[in-house]
Amino acid sequence: MFGIDTNSSRPSLSTVRRTSPVRAFTAEHWKERPLLFLRPVLAVGLFSVLACTASLAQNATTPAPTVWAPEASQLRLHMIGNAHVDAPWLWPLSEATAVVHSTFRSALERMKEDPDLTMTTSSSQFYEWVETTDPAMLAEIKAHVKSGRWDVVGGWWVEPDVNVPNGESLIRQGLYGQRTLERIFGRHANVGYNPDSFGHNGNMPQILKLEEMPYYVFMRPNALEKPAITQNLFQWQGIDGTRALTYRIPLYYHENADVHVHMVPTVKAVSGQPQYTFMEFFGIGDHGGGPTKANMQSIRQVQKEPGAPHIFYSTPDKYFAEVKPKLPADIQVFIGDLQHHSVGTYTAGSQIKKLNRSTEAALQTAEKFAALGAVSWGAPYPKNDFTTAWKRVLLLQFHDSMAATTIPEHEDTARDGYGRARDIATDALYASVQRLAWQVPTTDPDSQYLVVFNPHAWPAKLNVEYDLGWKDQTPTRVEDETGKAVSFQWIPATSVINGRQRLVAAVDMPPMGYRQLRIRKPSAGDTPAAVKAPRVTENTLENEHLRLTVTSTGTINLFDKDANREVFADADKGLRAVVMDDNNDTWAHQAHVYDKEVGSFSRTDLRILESGPLRSLLRETLTYNNSTLRLDWILYAGSRNVEVRATLDWHEHLKLLAFSFPVNVSTPDATYETAYGAIHRDNRGEEDPGQRWIDVSGQADGKPYGFTVINDAKYGYSVHGNDLRVSIARSAVYANHEPRQLLPGTDYTWMDQGEQTFRMLLVPHSGSWQQAGVVRAAEELVTETPIMYQGIHPGTRPGAASFLSVDASDIVVEAVKQSEDGEDLIVRSYETDGHASHATLQFPALRKSWSGDYHPYEIKTLRINPHTGTMKEVDALER
Numbered sequence: 001m002f003g004i005d006t007n008s009s010r011p012s013l014s015t016v017r018r019t020s021p022v023r024a025f026t027a028e029h030w031k032e033r034p035l036l037f038l039r040p041v042l043a044v045g046l047f048s049v050l051a052c053t054a055s056l057a058q059n060a061t062t063p064a065p066t067v068w069a070p071e072a073s074q075l076r077l078h079m080i081g082n083a084h085v086d087a088p089w090l091w092p093l094s095e096a097t098a099v100v101h102s103t104f105r106s107a108l109e110r111m112k113e114d115p116d117l118t119m120t121t122s123s124s125q126f127y128e129w130v131e132t133t134d135p136a137m138l139a140e141i142k143a144h145v146k147s148g149r150w151d152v153v154g155g156w157w158v159e160p161d162v163n164v165p166n167g168e169s170l171i172r173q174g175l176y177g178q179r180t181l182e183r184i185f186g187r188h189a190n191v192g193y194n195p196d197s198f199g200h201n202g203n204m205p206q207i208l209k210l211e212e213m214p215y216y217v218f219m220r221p222n223a224l225e226k227p228a229i230t231q232n233l234f235q236w237q238g239i240d241g242t243r244a245l246t247y248r249i250p251l252y253y254h255e256n257a258d259v260h261v262h263m264v265p266t267v268k269a270v271s272g273q274p275q276y277t278f279m280e281f282f283g284i285g286d287h288g289g290g291p292t293k294a295n296m297q298s299i300r301q302v303q304k305e306p307g308a309p310h311i312f313y314s315t316p317d318k319y320f321a322e323v324k325p326k327l328p329a330d331i332q333v334f335i336g337d338l339q340h341h342s343v344g345t346y347t348a349g350s351q352i353k354k355l356n357r358s359t360e361a362a363l364q365t366a367e368k369f370a371a372l373g374a375v376s377w378g379a380p381y382p383k384n385d386f387t388t389a390w391k392r393v394l395l396l397q398f399h400d401s402m403a404a405t406t407i408p409e410h411e412d413t414a415r416d417g418y419g420r421a422r423d424i425a426t427d428a429l430y431a432s433v434q435r436l437a438w439q440v441p442t443t444d445p446d447s448q449y450l451v452v453f454n455p456h457a458w459p460a461k462l463n464v465e466y467d468l469g470w471k472d473q474t475p476t477r478v479e480d481e482t483g484k485a486v487s488f489q490w491i492p493a494t495s496v497i498n499g500r501q502r503l504v505a506a507v508d509m510p511p512m513g514y515r516q517l518r519i520r521k522p523s524a525g526d527t528p529a530a531v532k533a534p535r536v537t538e539n540t541l542e543n544e545h546l547r548l549t550v551t552s553t554g555t556i557n558l559f560d561k562d563a564n565r566e567v568f569a570d571a572d573k574g575l576r577a578v579v580m581d582d583n584n585d586t587w588a589h590q591a592h593v594y595d596k597e598v599g600s601f602s603r604t605d606l607r608i609l610e611s612g613p614l615r616s617l618l619r620e621t622l623t624y625n626n627s628t629l630r631l632d633w634i635l636y637a638g639s640r641n642v643e644v645r646a647t648l649d650w651h652e653h654l655k656l657l658a659f660s661f662p663v664n665v666s667t668p669d670a671t672y673e674t675a676y677g678a679i680h681r682d683n684r685g686e687e688d689p690g691q692r693w694i695d696v697s698g699q700a701d702g703k704p705y706g707f708t709v710i711n712d713a714k715y716g717y718s719v720h721g722n723d724l725r726v727s728i729a730r731s732a733v734y735a736n737h738e739p740r741q742l743l744p745g746t747d748y749t750w751m752d753q754g755e756q757t758f759r760m761l762l763v764p765h766s767g768s769w770q771q772a773g774v775v776r777a778a779e780e781l782v783t784e785t786p787i788m789y790q791g792i793h794p795g796t797r798p799g800a801a802s803f804l805s806v807d808a809s810d811i812v813v814e815a816v817k818q819s820e821d822g823e824d825l826i827v828r829s830y831e832t833d834g835h836a837s838h839a840t841l842q843f844p845a846l847r848k849s850w851s852g853d854y855h856p857y858e859i860k861t862l863r864i865n866p867h868t869g870t871m872k873e874v875d876a877l878e879r
Helices: 026-033 049-059 070-074 093-113 123-133 136-148 166-184 203-208 260-270 292-306 317-326 350-375 381-397 399-403 407-436 774-782
Strands: 076-082 119-121 150-152 191-193 215-218 231-237 243-248 276-281 312-313 333-335 448-453 460-469 475-479 487-492 501-509 512-522 538-541 546-550 556-560 576-581 597-600 601-609 615-624 627-636 642-650 656-664 666-674 677-683 693-700 701-709 715-718 722-729 755-767 786-789 800-802 813-818 823-833 838-845 850-856 859-864 871-874
Touching: 076 119, 076 317, 076 677, 093 119, 093 123, 093 136, 093 292, 093 407, 123 136, 123 166, 123 243, 123 381, 136 150, 136 166, 150 317, 166 203, 166 350, 166 813, 166 823, 191 317, 203 215, 203 231, 203 243, 203 859, 215 317, 243 317, 260 276, 260 292, 276 317, 276 556, 276 813, 292 312, 350 381, 350 399, 350 407, 350 755, 350 774, 350 813, 350 823, 381 407, 407 448, 407 512, 407 786, 448 460, 460 774, 487 715, 501 512, 538 627, 546 627, 556 755, 576 615, 615 693, 656 701, 666 715, 693 774, 701 722, 701 774, 722 755, 755 774, 774 813, 813 838, 823 838, 850 859, 850 871
Parallel strands: 076 276, 076 312, 119 150, 191 215, 215 243, 231 333
Antiparallel strands: 231 243, 448 512, 448 786, 460 501, 475 512, 487 501, 512 800, 538 546, 546 556, 576 597, 576 656, 601 615, 615 627, 627 642, 642 755, 656 722, 666 677, 666 693, 693 701, 701 755, 715 722, 813 823, 823 859, 838 850, 859 871
């Protein structure tokens, strides 16, 4: 569609010229020209936006009048001048500020040339960049915002991926994005705006509402990818029942020259719908640009043509203000999430995706203890540091960054950015918990002391590990602050030196609080911890609930002793590491299902690494071609879950690795965790995005039974029938976009090569996933448990305490932070199981409690004045 004008001294886009009559875009046309809808501009080139605009104007011609379809004259088209800016994509993130600056300058110049022209842009990060680099330009933009000609939309820090970031990250996109718009322009955005993202999770309507945005604009999935959406303007109903008035851009958000090229097929695409008012987007995008002189000239031409739609410059805000009061009675209500587009983006970029999940968890944990510490034990709350960290994470959640569809260099940028945020979180966390630990006395110089912190608002048995200076074979007792014995065992330290060991202990923790552990030599009369040790043989792990057998073929058999049944349909086929053909570009544009198996990993070694009173561990090594997979199988005493610690050394090309679990149930039903909730999906094998867990449940001997996989790093899943699969790694070429073909013998840079680590929890369960406590188990797996080593010192605090608790098993307190303005306490929780619920939150340090009702998957935010104890419900913007 686009080319480079080689006759120009500077590269520019060659003009797309129209012939008359224009052939209408049908489904067949979409298939003939898929790139038109996959990415509006492929590598526009690193040229000046202003030079591009001038070149387009010079090349533009006045075409013959169009013969419009009969229905065209009935349409009102709001013409939306815009410029999509990919912060990182085929260029480094550092280039984005120049692109934004040039784009905004170009738009302002075009607005001088036509007093009716309007401009629409999103992303508060972009405005903050301009505020820093060019205050005079920002003053011009402010004037146009005030007059209504420049529309600020989106309300988010950037245009993020909205499948991979967790619920709290999506809340923070709005919190920091809207506050920045209000600070700079004196107004917030009303329209959620995310045209280029690769799918949209099913809880977005509720999140948008909480961020004070009742409207949403998107483009992907398009009409071929999501034909169930039959109207471009529709009501989108999310998993909690909230609705957002939503607009799907009919074709694409970009037009660089003559708008006829775009408008004629748009007329065809919207024909027959129950309303006649739509938005039509124009302007250069991806590497910036905005409205062009050729756009403006052709718009004026259309306005003169008989039979043409009634078109006029407008904005998304003006569009929704017009259509909302007169919505058709038969407007479509679509229930569910908006998938699929570019399914490879759920799995590509293993390092970036693991860093995203671990950094989200680290920031949330640090905020909890810093905020509680500020009101309970005098700890500092570094608000500005947290803001800096979150803004960096939110920027790295830009859709091409989070999807890992960027150039290779961006992976280093992302790693450094997440590292910066994690460093801030670590400093803040330990500044707070160290202050508390110093107030808990330690009295015996012959003992060692640890303080363990529970970041969850429920009592939890947490398995913790910590290296200590303790001689091998020394008799040991581990006890809590009351003298009660704690189950433990010693394993080799992470260092290779005499006199150090690693303590593994199972600690009963008070909700969102702490407990001191004492490690000492035993005394006469000590009562040992009551624990029934798991058994281990050369290929089995077993406790009173489960028996796991590692087979000679590299798979597992898992037997549920409580339910007296095999967990997997093919008893010996659990966790089969299957290798699938993935002959796709980085996005996997043409894939929806990975169904061509080309091999599987096979076992080369199996050995016992641990056999103790608390846990046993088998280490299995498997290989495929030049790749190696190491699986540490861990079973704890009394546990109904199996932990897997995986190390993958991956060296394949154009292949995908998935773990297969054929669940032994009839009438299987698949449930995926999504942002602040869960969603049921079909089990036809399509690749789907999810958060930390996926479940397949059904019937077993007439009773409900199921199996859940929880993990700390992966986001791509599929279910075909009863076969649950977790996508582990892809191996595409960086930033390879069809139709560019890979050439044999060429030395490309391949993604996800080398070593990566991740953890999984296998959870077989009678009853439903809700009854199995899957969400709490996911929180405990993914969230790091803070542990503070203590010296010998006096103190006045008790050896254990709780600072916040919730009494309902389906309510999770996900965020505790200080308010953005003032020093109030912000507490965010949500209903996890999809049921109506009632809960009471206790705040012992404040001597206060709050009780309230939750509808299914409802997100609630409380604002608490720590001085007066006043509590009120607020939205995501804390008001």
